[in-house]
Amino acid sequence: MAFALTGFKRVVSVGAIGTGSGSVKSFCTYHTNDDAATVETAGYFNDLASDLQAGDIIMAGLDLDGTPALKNYIVSAVTASVVTITAQTTA
Template sequence: MAFQLNGFVRLASIGAVGSGANATKALCTYHTNDDAAAVEAAGYFDNLAKDLAKGDFIMAGLDIDGTPQLKNYIVTTIAAGVVTIAAQTTA
């Protein structure tokens, strides 16, 4: 499957790092029937390149129609319309 905008919600601004454009970070949720491998594939969130900023958090409910799983991601870079995320590595 591909990214579905109706599964994405920007919940709140959660603080700022520095000042200027994209200083304020966001907490977002995303629910999908896609599994972690699909969501973590290159280009999955590229449709949101103008709506996300480096450092934004995405709490994702994955594989909702199968074995649901929760994973947290952080936006690590956005360059030339390409959004790169990393999965949470600590509890």
């Protein structure tokens, strides 16, 4: 499948790193029938390039029509049209 905006929600602003534009970070949720391998494919969240910024957190409910899983991601980079995420690797 592909990214579906209906599964994405910005929940709250969680804090600021410094001051000025881009300093406030967000906590978001995303629910999908896609599995982790699909969500982690380069470009999956590109439709949100104008809405996300580096440091935003995405808590994702994955493979909801199969074997549901929960995985956390951090937006590691955003350019004009490309969103890069990194999966949480520590507890």
